[in-house]
Amino acid sequence: MADSEAGRILVDQSGRTLYGFTKDKEGADACKADCIAVWPALTSTSEVKAGGGARTSLLHGTERAQGAVQATYGEWPLYYYVGDTAPGDLNGQGLDGEWFVVAADGKLIKKPL
Known part of the structure; x- marks a missing residue:
């Protein structure tokens, strides 16, 4: 958390902002091909662990294509935004009215910046 x-x-372990996509329903990812090129999924080959302030009970994984496991928090699969170039950047917040940062309680923060 940051x-x-x-x-x-x-955020991830490097402080990079993580986003949820409002078109994702019930933990299933709706971001495919062209979308993933701009919004890369947070994936891991090992177990994802919650850091300080994040709730372990909300952190899970969902299988994507090719066997990759995408981290989910609450009901949201997690993504990065390619327009965020440094830890703490929030350039993806509110884009297209569909991409929002995720709060500690697993809900999307929909406030504009």
């Missing part, structure tokens, strides 16, 4: 302009948000 403090940001949007509030306390979910």
Whole structure:
């Protein structure tokens, strides 16, 4: 978790912002091909672990194509945004009215910056 302009948000171990996509339903990813090129999924070949402030009970994984496991938090598969070039960037927040940062409780933070 990290403090940001949007509030306390979910980040990876390097401080890079993680996003949820409102078109994802019940933990299933709706971001395919061209979408993934701009919004890469947070995937791992090993177990994903919650860091300080994140709730272990909300962190899970969902299988994507080719056997990769995408991290999910609450009901949201997690993504990066290619327009975020440094830890703490929030350039994807609110894009297309569908991409939002994730709060500690697993809900999307939909406030504009």
